[in-house]
Amino acid sequence: MPEEPPVRGAISVKFPVRTARLDLRPHREDDLDDLLRFHSDPEVVRYIPWPVRDLEQTRAALQVKIARGTEARPGEWLMLAIELRETGSVIGEVLLRWADEGNRQGELGFALAREHQGQGLAAEAAQAVLRVGFQDLDLHRITAVCVAENTASARLLYRLGFLQEAHLRESAFFKGRWADQLLFGLLEEEWRAGEAPATTSPSSTADRAEIVELVGTFFRAFTSGDGAHGRIAQLHERFLPQAVVVRTCGEEPAVLGVDQFLAPRERLLSDGSLVDFQEWPVQGRLEIFGDVAHWFGSYTKVGIQAGARVDGAGMKSLQLVRTGAGWRISAAAWDDERDDLSVRGAAAGLPRWG
Template identity: 45%
Template sequence: MFTLDAPVVTDRLLLRAFRPGDLDDLHAVQSHPDVVRYLYHGVRTREEVRAKLGERTGMTRLADDHDTLLLAIEPAGSGRVVGDVMLHLASAAHRQGEIGYVLHPDAQGRGYAREAAAAVLDLAFGPVGLHRVFGRADGRNSRSIALLRRLGLRQEARLVENEFVKGEWTDEVVLAILAREWTARRS
């Protein structure tokens, strides 16, 4: 089992558990049409975000299948949450995890998502002890797919029109990296 005991500090970011006071910042992210374009959900109202935030504050533990570690991304010294990065435990028995991330458009194009995701892969293949981490993206979500490739994930599949999202059939691209591949990249 893994529990987040303290924030993760990277060169430029603080990755920490969500808090009730993050409502305004999270609402700014989740109510932005560009952010949710390739996500399953649409833009969220303040009340919807408040309800989601209540769930998010407790997502600091990975023990059982479908537990999720969800970290707020805060540029150091800014006091502002600009997005989040998550690690979902897809299978404890098979030590498989899924990575995901979201950034407010103001915070994109600076390498923040890559920095946050790399720190989460360090956790995934370090203290969490996973064997494989995968990412899934809408086939049109070129920024997300490019990020996964930059992190060293290999494309394993393109599932053609496997989901019906927001009124249309969409492709899903699956990329993944193994613990030994991540270790080799980091050494």
């Protein structure tokens, strides 16, 4: 039998935990007004167990947060204020529960005021607190649970490198109804692989930056709703006109030209049949030599079709060449996860992308 790890009790964390734009720190009495702004917002609390809070309820919640903000203790949540350094105001909170000391398990939570969402700030705060979990607390696995319709939260977790481990049917009585929840998990070794800097053969930083932007254009193009036509047109320009796109997915390869590939997807993304759909790279590696380059990585897609959540994951290979007008995609190929094929193994050695 393995020996039980020693019991470590409470661990002090050095505050503030600084990121590029944020300071994560314990809450203070004078955070009340900032907290009230997002605790009283029905959109922010839609998928979290809190009610829409008034001033008194927020004041009571703040007292709990102040008490839980100084050190990590087994079995408890460490609740940190997310302060935007530029303004000094608290724009959200990030939480880490030291769930199980013996098994070195933790749990992550987050919430951000509405006007600060969509800028990568939640990801920045979560990455910093994952570092606290895996480095300071020496955790082995960190989980996160979200209501199945909370696509913003699921997208953030995928971006952080988490894998969906379970879909829990009606596992919570939530705001007056039974809700399905998604359980996500991130292992220490996966987190460490994601922290490693991406390796490339010698090439200029400018080439790398241009191709990183091109890979972003590729994935962003597959976003439903307003602006879909523009995003697809942007991607169209970044293909060589003669490029081939190959879909395998367990069948005979389907070899498509650029228009054949993009036109049906543009329809689907813009005519309302697919809503709230996004696709994004999760892990990946870029290799550049002279005028040729290759991006190979995993991706995830999430959306709602006919009222039901659709999701998937796979690996894509993008071949790129330098032209007089800049880097262009000369070929793309992809395969998707299925019963006997998992992205998890294939992407294990790849660093987190973006």
